[in-house]
Amino acid sequence: MPYKKAEQKFSGKINVCEIGVGDAAISIGGENSLPFLGTEGFKTAVGIAISDTTDEWADCFKALYGDDLKNPAALAKAAVEKSGADFLLVKLESADPNGADASVESCVATAVAVEAAIDVPLVVEGCKNGEKDAKLLEEVAKALEGKNVVLFSAVEDNYKTIGAAGGMAYGQKVSAESAVDINLAKQLNILLTQLGVKSKDIIMDVGTAAAGYGFEYVASTMDRIRLAGLGQNDESLQMPIMTNVSNEAWGVKEAVSTIEDAPEWGDQEARGIGMEVATASACVVGGSNAIIVRHPESAKTVKALVAGIIG
Amino acid sequence: MAVKGLDIFKLTPKTNCKECGFPTCMAFSMKAATGGVPVEKCPYISEESKELLSEATAPPMKTIKVGSGDTEKALGGETVLFRHEKTLVNKNLFAVELSDAMSDADVDAACATLQKINYDRIGEMMFVEIVAVRFAADAAKFAALVKKVADCGKIPMIVTTDAEVAKAAVAGAGAGAIIMGATKDNAAAMVDVAKAADAVLGVSADSIEALHDLVEEIEKMGYKNLVLNVGETSIKEAYANAVDIRTAAIKGNDRTFGYPSVVFANKLAPANINLQIALASAFVLRYGSIIVMDEMDFNAALPLFGLRQNIFTDPQKPMRVEPKVYEFNKPTGNDPVLVTVDFALSYFVVAGEIERSKVPAYLAIPDAGGYSVLTAWAAGKFGAGVIANFIKEADVASMTTSRKLILPGKVAVLQGDLAEELPDWEVIVGPNEAMQLPKFLRDMQA
Numbered sequence: 001m002p003y004k005k006a007e008q009k010f011s012g013k014i015n016v017c018e019i020g021v022g023d024a025a026i027s028i029g030g031e032n033s034l035p036f037l038g039t040e041g042f043k044t045a046v047g048i049a050i051s052d053t054t055d056e057w058a059d060c061f062k063a064l065y066g067d068d069l070k071n072p073a074a075l076a077k078a079a080v081e082k083s084g085a086d087f088l089l090v091k092l093e094s095a096d097p098n099g100a101d102a103s104v105e106s107c108v109a110t111a112v113a114v115e116a117a118i119d120v121p122l123v124v125e126g127c128k129n130g131e132k133d134a135k136l137l138e139e140v141a142k143a144l145e146g147k148n149v150v151l152f153s154a155v156e157d158n159y160k161t162i163g164a165a166g167g168m169a170y171g172q173k174v175s176a177e178s179a180v181d182i183n184l185a186k187q188l189n190i191l192l193t194q195l196g197v198k199s200k201d202i203i204m205d206v207g208t209a210a211a212g213y214g215f216e217y218v219a220s221t222m223d224r225i226r227l228a229g230l231g232q233n234d235e236s237l238q239m240p241i242m243t244n245v246s247n248e249a250w251g252v253k254e255a256v257s258t259i260e261d262a263p264e265w266g267d268q269e270a271r272g273i274g275m276e277v278a279t280a281s282a283c284v285v286g287g288s289n290a291i292i293v294r295h296p297e298s299a300k301t302v303k304a305l306v307a308g309i310i311g
Numbered sequence: 312m313a314v315k316g317l318d319i320f321k322l323t324p325k326t327n328c329k330e331c332g333f334p335t336c337m338a339f340s341m342k343a344a345t346g347g348v349p350v351e352k353c354p355y356i357s358e359e360s361k362e363l364l365s366e367a368t369a370p371p372m373k374t375i376k377v378g379s380g381d382t383e384k385a386l387g388g389e390t391v392l393f394r395h396e397k398t399l400v401n402k403n404l405f406a407v408e409l410s411d412a413m414s415d416a417d418v419d420a421a422c423a424t425l426q427k428i429n430y431d432r433i434g435e436m437m438f439v440e441i442v443a444v445r446f447a448a449d450a451a452k453f454a455a456l457v458k459k460v461a462d463c464g465k466i467p468m469i470v471t472t473d474a475e476v477a478k479a480a481v482a483g484a485g486a487g488a489i490i491m492g493a494t495k496d497n498a499a500a501m502v503d504v505a506k507a508a509d510a511v512l513g514v515s516a517d518s519i520e521a522l523h524d525l526v527e528e529i530e531k532m533g534y535k536n537l538v539l540n541v542g543e544t545s546i547k548e549a550y551a552n553a554v555d556i557r558t559a560a561i562k563g564n565d566r567t568f569g570y571p572s573v574v575f576a577n578k579l580a581p582a583n584i585n586l587q588i589a590l591a592s593a594f595v596l597r598y599g600s601i602i603v604m605d606e607m608d609f610n611a612a613l614p615l616f617g618l619r620q621n622i623f624t625d626p627q628k629p630m631r632v633e634p635k636v637y638e639f640n641k642p643t644g645n646d647p648v649l650v651t652v653d654f655a656l657s658y659f660v661v662a663g664e665i666e667r668s669k670v671p672a673y674l675a676i677p678d679a680g681g682y683s684v685l686t687a688w689a690a691g692k693f694g695a696g697v698i699a700n701f702i703k704e705a706d707v708a709s710m711t712t713s714r715k716l717i718l719p720g721k722v723a724v725l726q727g728d729l730a731e732e733l734p735d736w737e738v739i740v741g742p743n744e745a746m747q748l749p750k751f752l753r754d755m756q757a
Binding site: 006008036128209210211215217223227256264266267273274275278280282284297301309311 | 432520524555563565567590591592597609616622747
């Protein structure tokens with residue numbers, strides 16, 4: 001018998017979400033197949049991550065960026081140039097009340113300066129303190145009105161503020177964060193749409209883990225979300241997925257240990273990139289429509305993977 | 312072809328003799344239809360019916376054994392496309408590639424790296440299982456290199472399309488070697504070589520259709536100990552083929568494609584180790600059975616072996632770490648003790664944050680059934696008694712002069728009981744989330 005392809009036909013389709021404005025705008029999502037198996041030109045966008053707090057970043061980034069590390073706008077420009085990334089994420093980590101506790105005003109100023117310094121779409125990540133992020137991302141949404149940025153991310157505790165401000169009042173995109181659980185992801189999407197945020201303005205941040213650190217949950221959560229959205233046509237799970245692997249990948253001991261800590265493991269930069277590339281690539285084939293990494297080399301590698309699979 | 316329980320039932324004696332271990336013939340038939348028990352378990356089904364049924368109830372994908380003795384590994388045998396549907400059963404294997412064109416010094420350096428990558432991760436030894444040896448020009452040197460690989464305890468993969476070269480090399484390769492392999496031009500000769508050596512035969516073709524035809528041809532020659540090359544010319548083709556071959560086998564019931572795959576990541580991304588890591592990672596998730604790299608140093612091994620260990624865990628059995636006292640940041644015998652559960656994910660998250668804090672500390676892990684903190688607590692496996700017993704039995708008091716014991720914030724409720732059971736210790740309630748640990752530990756140290 002000659003070979004006959006076992007087609008997997010799906011009735012559902014992932015939403016298309018456009019981020020950024022003008023020539024720089026990109027759109028993510030839109031596929032009606034599992035990642036890279038359709039003909040509709042599915043392409044994963046690759047983003048580069050920076051932060052306003054880089055004190056704990058590995059030494060290789062000091063060599064890479066020099067004094068720009070302390071200046072978010074300059075860092076943003078350099079990161080985009082060095083990586084060729086499709087978009088940029090800035091984490092406003094200094095806002096953390098348990099850390100530097102910087103004021104909302106100063107963080108908003110940082111976000112505005114970063115936006116002005118780059119010509120690719122912007123994703124603004126909060127400090128992961130629910131209360132502070134509500135205020136912070138609301139003000140960011142206001143200050144960057146018309147720039148179509150992604151607010152990364154709304155959680156159950158603050159989705160009302162971030163959803164209303166970002167998704168409705170100021171026309172930004174809202175990322176809905178859930179902790180590696182399909183039901184929580186679905187619930188937050190439903191809450192946001194009930195609030196009045198259009199589903200095309202929602203992006204899912206379904207969480208991640210570094211390769212080797214419980215990634216099986218990430219893989220299965222993504223598989224199940226995509227199969228529900230495509231196979232069962234579940235509209236509350238058809239938002240594109242955006243995944244930031246940079247914090248997890250550069251936070252495990254394989255990437256954190258210096259060569260002095262673990263001489264047998266070899267070059268720290270190579271290990272960090274390996275961890276980041278492996279984690280990001282697993283997310284890419286799992287269903288992330290936009291993937292965010294920290295090292296420019298990681299961004300280039302993941303872009304090459306995506307380009308290769310698309311052909 | 313899927314067989315229904317009733318079809319099997321018709322072939323049983325319907326006497327409910329229980330000799331198969333099931334209460335009724337019907338119960339046995341239903342189980343056999345799902346592949347849960349081989350039909351041979353019924354002593355009364357005719358040989359003819361057995362053959363018919365065992366073919367039909369066999370798993371859609373063959374299990375292929377590579378290596379022998381200590382190095383033996385199973386590949387394939389999968390019944391689902393996604394691990395959440397049931398579980399993935401046989402983890403992929405990693406390979407690095409050598410060649411007779413390499414200088415002795417280069418070969419020695421590569422072997423040294425291979426020997427170095429050999430470490431324990433949550434109870435599983437991590438190492439490269441297979442070494443591919445690609446034939447360039449020198450058949451004698453090639454055969455010697457294959458033998459050297461086998462002698463080092465690795466499974467050799469003989470990469471050549473020359474049947475004579477393969478035949479000479481496989482003699483020194485030990486049982487269960489892999490020959491890569493058969494093409495449309497040499498299939499008959501390669502099958503003879505593989506058959507004689509009881510080796511696994513790799514099959515390569517220019518397109519997925521041609522590969523299907525060639526596998527059928529080789530099966531007709533009577534050889535079914537195969538692995539399939541997903542293609543080396545482009546990433547696009549290799550990825551699509553890997554997915555399509557597995558999908559055809561599992562969903563399309565196409566037994567011709569029911570074999571494990573081989574992915575030459577090194578050929579898809581020549582001299583680009585980061586892109587090879589990216590590809591290897593993608594193929595761990597999407598149906599690569601043997602993944603070949605140029606080299607495997609710690610920058611590739613640490614993420615890839617970890618990822619593989621994750622993906623191939625049984626969803627019904629959470630990964631656990633060994634209950635014991637772990638040390639972080641070189642404690643010196645007067646540092647605080649943290650407690651959490653033996654669920655691997657909890658352990659890793661907590662361990663990572665303690666490392667990030669750079670504060671020397673001990674982490675006590677009692678046997679909490681492999682559940683997360685709240686689940687273990689609710690199941691009675693992570694109560695004050697369990698923790699207190701562990702602290703006493705592991706004699707934690709002799710490891711450190713500090714008497715600070717830090718509980719996960721989520722089980723703050725245990726503080727009182729634990730303080731009563733461990734009167735010498737100051738029981739402190741830690742943060743709710745592991746990510747708050749660095750600040751917590753640094754504040755405590757200050």
